[in-house]
Amino acid sequence: MNDLRVTLIQTALHWESPGANLAMLEEKLWLIAEPTDVIVLPEMFTTGFTMNAPALAEPMNLTTFKWMKGQAARTGAVVTGSYIVKENGRYFNRLVWMQPDGTHYAYDKRHLFRMAHEHDTYAAGTRRLVTEWKGWRICPMVCYDLRFPVWSRNGPRTDGGLQYDVLLYVANWPQPRRHAWSTLLKARAIENLSYTVGVNRVGLDGKGHAYHGDSAVINFKGEPLFEEAEKEVIHTQVLSYDQLAAFRTAFPAHMDGDAFELR
Numbered sequence: 001m002n003d004l005r006v007t008l009i010q011t012a013l014h015w016e017s018p019g020a021n022l023a024m025l026e027e028k029l030w031l032i033a034e035p036t037d038v039i040v041l042p043e044m045f046t047t048g049f050t051m052n053a054p055a056l057a058e059p060m061n062l063t064t065f066k067w068m069k070g071q072a073a074r075t076g077a078v079v080t081g082s083y084i085v086k087e088n089g090r091y092f093n094r095l096v097w098m099q100p101d102g103t104h105y106a107y108d109k110r111h112l113f114r115m116a117h118e119h120d121t122y123a124a125g126t127r128r129l130v131t132e133w134k135g136w137r138i139c140p141m142v143c144y145d146l147r148f149p150v151w152s153r154n155g156p157r158t159d160g161g162l163q164y165d166v167l168l169y170v171a172n173w174p175q176p177r178r179h180a181w182s183t184l185l186k187a188r189a190i191e192n193l194s195y196t197v198g199v200n201r202v203g204l205d206g207k208g209h210a211y212h213g214d215s216a217v218i219n220f221k222g223e224p225l226f227e228e229a230e231k232e233v234i235h236t237q238v239l240s241y242d243q244l245a246a247f248r249t250a251f252p253a254h255m256d257g258d259a260f261e262l263r
Contacts, residue, residue, distance in 0.1 A: 013045065195217065
């Protein structure tokens with residue numbers, strides 16, 4: 001199995017300004033100097049974390065979707081992140097996984113942050129997404145999902161393997177709770193025997209909330225391979241499938257997990 005190259009884009013965002021954010025992010029994507037397999041943008045990368053969905057939501061297959069499709073084709077990499085989508089009269093904080101050939105998948109944020117009344121504006125997702133890319137199985141999630149380990153549990157497949165190899169979170173996770181963010185990224189990696197990638201934003205949003213980033217790549221032992229706080233950064237991390245497989249063989253803790261089903 002080949003290694004997987006994952007590029008994290010930790011950036012400030014223009015408040016509720018999709019055009020400005022798409023232009024800014026396109027410039028950053030041009031700065032990626034080496035080949036990569038997956039490019040990860042923050043949560044609500046076109047607007048910042050806003051409840052102003054009626055004014056900012058897009059239908060699928062419109063501006064941001066087409067931008068992602070173009071960037072994936074140009075870079076030869078998956079481009080992923082979440083933005084506000086309107087569908088069937090409801091609003092979703094939707095992560096789009098866009099592959100270079102235009103094949104795409106979507107994940108709607110399951111756990112909505114009630115302390116910001118996100119649940120009063122957006123509809124919750126009902127299905128987890130696990131997608132395969134370059135032979136790797138990847139499970140993308142959004143921000144507050146990080147606090148709920150049952151939703152991210154890496155259960156067994158029928159062939160005896162695990163459901164995913166990389167757990168990926170895109171976020172607008174504010175500075176006052178940065179300790180929880182960093183701690184839970186490590187916990188999710190340890191308990192699921194997987195790499196965990198978290199991409200957060202930096203800067204101030206339109207409500208005055210501060211974000212310090214703390215984007216990170218954590219290995220299957222819970223050890224940081226990369227962490228960066230407070231500043232904008234573009235970082236590509238190489239993930240080794242051989243090292244992951246060897247650890248799972250030597251330490252198959254997943255075989256002793258409790259059996260249950262979500263309802």
